Amino acid sequence: MCHIGRLRSIRKIRHATLLTQRLPPGRSVSASQHRRNFRGDRVTLRGRLTAAFLAVVLGPVLLGAFFVASTVASVDRGRSTERLAVAAATVRTAVDALCQQLRAAADAVALTPDHASAAGQVVSRGLAAAVRVTDQAGRVTYATPGSPPAPWRDCAAATPAFGPVSALAVRVDLRDPAGVGLGAVAAAQPVDPAFVARLAAVTGVAVTLLDGAAAPARVAHTTEATGVRDAVLAAAGTVDGEAVTETADGRYVRRVGPASGQPLPLVLSVPSDQPPGLRGALVGAVLLAALLAVAVAWRLARVTTRPLVELAGAVDRVAGGDLGTRVPVRSRDEIGRLAGAFNRMTRETGSYVAALTSSRDQLRGHLAVLGDTLASTHDLQRILRVILHSAIAATGARAGAVLLLDSAGVLVAQCTEGLDGRLPADDPPDAAPLRVPVGAGVVGTVAATGEARRGRIEPSEVPAGEPRCQTYVAVPFAAPGAAPADPPGRGAESAARPGDPAARPGADPAPEAGALGVLALYDRLGADEFDDDDLRTLRTFAGHAAVAVDNVRVHEEAQRLSLTDPLTGLWNYRYLRESMRREVERANRFGRMLSVLALDLDRFKQVNDTYGHPAGDAVLAEFARRVRGEIREVDLAFRQGGEEFVVLLPETDARGAAIVADRLGAAIRDTPIAVHGHGGTPVTLRVTVSIGIAVYPDHGATGQQVLDAADDALYTAKDAGRDTWRVVNARRTPPVREIPVPAAAVSPADGFPRAGTGPAPPASGAAPGEPEPCGAAPDAARAGPAGGASSGPHPPRQTRGR
Secondary structure, eight states, X not given: OHHHHHGGGHHHHHHHHHHHSOOXXXXXXXXXXXXXXXXXXXXXXXXXXXXXXXXXXXXXXXXHHHHHHHHHHHHHHHHHHHHHHHHHHHHHHHHHHHHHHHHHHHHHHHHSSOHHHHHHHHHHTTSOSEEEEEETTSOEEEEOTTOOOSXXXXXXXXXXXXXXXXXXXXXXXXXXXXXXXXXXXXEEEEOSHXXXXXXHHHHSSEEEEEOOOSSSOOEEEEOSOHHHHHHHHHHHHTOOTTOEEEOTTSEEEEEEOOBTTBOSOEEEEEEOOSOTTHHHHHHHHHHHHHHHHHHHHHHHHHHHHHHHHHHHHHHHHHHTTOTTOOOOOOOSSHHHHHHHHHHHHHHHHHHHHHHHHHHHHHHHHHHHHHHHHHHHOOOHHHHHHHHHHHHHHHHTEEEEEEEEEOTTSEEEEEEEESOTTTSOTTSOTTSOSOEEETTSHHHHHHHHHOOOEEEEOOGGGOOTTSOOOSEEEEEEEEOTXXXXXXXXXXXXXXXXXXXXXXXXXXXXXXXXXXXXXXXXXXXXXXXXXXXHHHHHHHHHHHHHHHHHHHHHHHHHHHHHHHHBOTTTOSBOHHHHHHHHHHHHHHHHHHTOOEEEEEEEETTHHHHHHHHOHHHHHHHHHHXXXXXXXXXXXXXXXXXXXXXEEEEEEETOOHHHHHHHHHHHHHHHHSSOEEEEOGGGOEEEEOOOEEEEEEEETTSOSSHHHHHHHHHHHHHHHHHTTSSSEEEOOOOOOOSSOOOOOOGGGOOOTTSOOOSSSSOOOOOTTOOTTOOOOTTTHHHHHHHSOOOTTSSSOOXXXXXXXX
């Protein structure tokens, strides 16, 4: 319909109305005022662009300079640390070699009886600078000339010496052949500036020998320059163990010893390999890059913001209602394309606003016609489709559903659109599109509270059983005239009362009084949330849906009441005639049989005369209930009038009808009916029923003929003593040529027409075409072949049939 397509323009009309309203004189925005607003009171767009460009350019420059400086420093420290480690290893090796040499010299002197001669040879060969022999008491018995002064530092000592070290020595015990100690032999090598210089030459680093005092440390001998000696000594005092530290002037310092095998307290240092002036060069490069970046950024920002200022001024004029504003296109870049798009937008908006303004009243008229149309039709599915499609078009939703409350209090989707792929993946293919219990999830809560809801929800938080979405809006609708739900914000008045079911813990939520269903929409186009305008629009469509659904249900209820008996709930005589015609046509079309039972309560007038009409009505209602409990779901039961009833048994032969008649008679006869007589006195009545049976097409060519035949059989049962059933005699073959009928519709000779392959031989003692006696009918029916309604359970439910 053309008016449905116009619903998409509702939101645009509202915006167009605002555009067509001109600002009053004196309220227009001038270009200069816009420039001031565009530039801002604190930071202009040009300043922001300049700052952004500087951040983009100077950021990498600063990071690069920092990276270069840190990398150079790290590489320099690594190399210096490695040099110091190699030098420390070299010092340990040199001192250890010297100590081994002194030990060999001392051993040679100790093994020779002539200690003086051996000591002279050791000194002359340079194996030791001095040899000293002592007795057990420690007195010197022999010493080579020119021995260094005490104290001598033993090579095996691992603790710091207290005082200066003048020589390194190795002491060897002196024993006689029996192993008795005679004294000791010590070989020594002086530790002097020459010794320290040799260590510096071997290691390639500056070496300083401390005097051994704990604190403060003093220099005994060193190869350091005079200008850095104090700095190296201060740095060495801050180092624990053999860690590497750095002085203020860029030298790396490490302590070595004293330790086992190297008892001298030494300090090693190397100068930094970092190029001089590197940091200054990096700072200068960064400053130069910053100046260049500022100049370029200012120029680019100025060129970029000038067309934006013009465009912003044009936007302000359009907002003021001047849709004839145009922006000059100065280039073909993005700004130029933006200006061209703005010019096209203003032209199209002007024409569109004119069209929408002229069609606004027409659209309102179409909405009124739409409401009248939806309220007047009785095709519920068509109504719901039109309402849902119109609501989706008006709000810009991607999907939606109309859910109605069923008899079990569950919301069931009657009409959906766009829900493919949104329902839970574990639903079976044949399941209903959407079923939501009242009070569960978003839709169930709306139905329970009667309050509309809208909002945004994460796909992972969508309630179980509801469509996956990001935004939603749901509006309940109730029957016209139902009490509206309490508005939010009423405080204690809107809370559940203590006596209400909803106030009891664990009580199932109930739908709002008069509630019919919920209209829900999902995922508005553009990923925006549904707003209050959408909510008001959806309330309008929900109102139409409520009126339409109520009209349809009222129409269906009126139709049901016109076809049912109000006392017994069975179908009435009007529906009997329609059903008889339909079942006869079906039997003709498929070559099947149709059995008709005419039932009449025996001596029912005495019940009314004795106990009153209320008791008679109770008997009729109970009789109808028992009839419904004994027939199949496809069978139809009717109240023809008074105490007369009719039952139609589709696809049932005479034998099956006899079995049903026998079962109905027993159901009425075996259990008395309790009623209230005059004055409310309880009375138990024994009621019986007489039944006449006729079968189409054996007992009549039309539905009315079969009904008349069943009525004749009923009177035959009455004449036979009541509380029994009779089958009407087979009608004689008319003196006309008939069309052959399939074997399934041929009655056997025993008088019971039934489905079969051909006529059966007559029963013993019964003439062909003569009905079986009443007394033999129950046993014969129970022992006869199964067919039609002769076997199987029968659902106790009355339906309309097909």
